[in-house]
Amino acid sequence: MCPAAPQASVDITSDDPVVVRGLCKQYAGRNVVDHVDLDVRAGEVFGFLGPNGAGKSTTIDILTGRRARTSGDISVLGASPADDDRAWRARIGVVPQTTATFVEMTVREVVTLFAAMYPRPLPVDEVIDMVGLTSKAKARTEDLSGGQQRRLDVAIGVIGDPELIFLDEPTTGLDPVARREAWDLVRYFGERGTTTVLTTHYLDEVEELAHRAAIIVAGKIVEVGTIAELSGRGRTPTTVSFIVPEALDAEPLPSGLDGLTREDRQVTVSTYEPSEVTYRLLSWAREHGVRELPGLRVLQPSLEDVYLNLVHQQDVAAPVDVA
Numbered sequence: 001m002c003p004a005a006p007q008a009s010v011d012i013t014s015d016d017p018v019v020v021r022g023l024c025k026q027y028a029g030r031n032v033v034d035h036v037d038l039d040v041r042a043g044e045v046f047g048f049l050g051p052n053g054a055g056k057s058t059t060i061d062i063l064t065g066r067r068a069r070t071s072g073d074i075s076v077l078g079a080s081p082a083d084d085d086r087a088w089r090a091r092i093g094v095v096p097q098t099t100a101t102f103v104e105m106t107v108r109e110v111v112t113l114f115a116a117m118y119p120r121p122l123p124v125d126e127v128i129d130m131v132g133l134t135s136k137a138k139a140r141t142e143d144l145s146g147g148q149q150r151r152l153d154v155a156i157g158v159i160g161d162p163e164l165i166f167l168d169e170p171t172t173g174l175d176p177v178a179r180r181e182a183w184d185l186v187r188y189f190g191e192r193g194t195t196t197v198l199t200t201h202y203l204d205e206v207e208e209l210a211h212r213a214a215i216i217v218a219g220k221i222v223e224v225g226t227i228a229e230l231s232g233r234g235r236t237p238t239t240v241s242f243i244v245p246e247a248l249d250a251e252p253l254p255s256g257l258d259g260l261t262r263e264d265r266q267v268t269v270s271t272y273e274p275s276e277v278t279y280r281l282l283s284w285a286r287e288h289g290v291r292e293l294p295g296l297r298v299l300q301p302s303l304e305d306v307y308l309n310l311v312h313q314q315d316v317a318a319p320v321d322v323a
């Protein structure tokens with residue numbers, strides 16, 4: 001259950017650009033964002049991953065002042081987004097999930113219009129070039145393809161040279177080349193010291209761009225850490241496998257190895273202690289005069305394995321809290 005009202009004051013002392021404590025959002029008594037805690041550090045690209053309907057956009061919309069929260073404390077660049085201060089807003093760039101339409105305006109006119117709203121905008125043509133729309137600068141926005149529209153959204157989001165950028169699925173609908181260009185843009189702003197919060201369904205995008213990530217499922221943060229930490233965490237086992245050499249075919253496999261399966265001569269051990277398991281397998285082989293185990297592989301879980309495992313665990317767990 002979420003508390004009924006927002007906290008009266010923002011009780012956050014951290015200097016991090018984004019600090020979220022106990023954030024809740026309810027629709028019709030259902031918690032779609034459920035006691036979320038987040039810390040995004042200065043200069044990092046922070047990935048926000050989760051399946052459809054997990055609560056990513058709702059959280060981003062609350063952090064950017066586009067939606068009201070039900071309860072919880074939030075500090076974004078030291079202020080509460082609900083205050084909607086103009087100077088504060090100029091320090092933030094937002095690329096929302098829904099594409100805006102600007103009827104009868106060209107790409108350059110739209111970007112120029114948004115540039116005028118900021119005290120220190122980037123040069124309009126430079127930004128149009130960065131998002132790969134130079135050849136479309138004079139085209140009317142209604143004539144752009146879906147992917148080109150998305151690039152325009154990104155241009156609008158970054159034209160103010162923000163300290164903090166929220167990108168809500170910025171590469172959805174982009175072709176592979178445009179996707180790589182969008183990644184370059186995220187890296188470009190990262191090198192300028194900009195903090196970026198990036199929601200996405202694409203795990204490769206998070207692995208490629210993000211320093212840290214949070215995984216949200218059914219409104220709850222189920223994991224947060226560096227990509228290496230998330231990929232290596234203890235929830236998803238490592239697989240150790242090898243092929244039993246002919247010399248050992250008739251020998252019993254070492255006893256007491258949990259998660260061991262054998263199919264013909266292929267042996268697989270699913271384990272949280274891959275070093276120990278590998279040591280025991282090699283010791284067993286040596287005891288029988290074999291110095292090499294053919295096809296020996298230690299396969300660490302990928303971020304995708306961890307993600308799918310977490311989403312699956314949540315699917316089989318109890319439904320979300322209903323008020």
Ligand SMILES: Nc1ncnc2c1ncn2[C@@H]1O[C@H](COP(=O)(O)OP(=O)(O)OP(=O)(O)O)[C@@H](O)[C@H]1O
Pocket residue numbers: 027032050051052053054055056057058059097
């Ligand atoms: N205005 C609204 N009224 C009622 N329910 C809403 C409203 N907006 C969002 N929701 C619900 O809140 C939940 C979270 O939605 P949200 O858009 O934040 O998810 P998401 O993680 O961004 O999903 P996606 O990846 O599909 O964009 C969903 O169940 C959605 O149906």
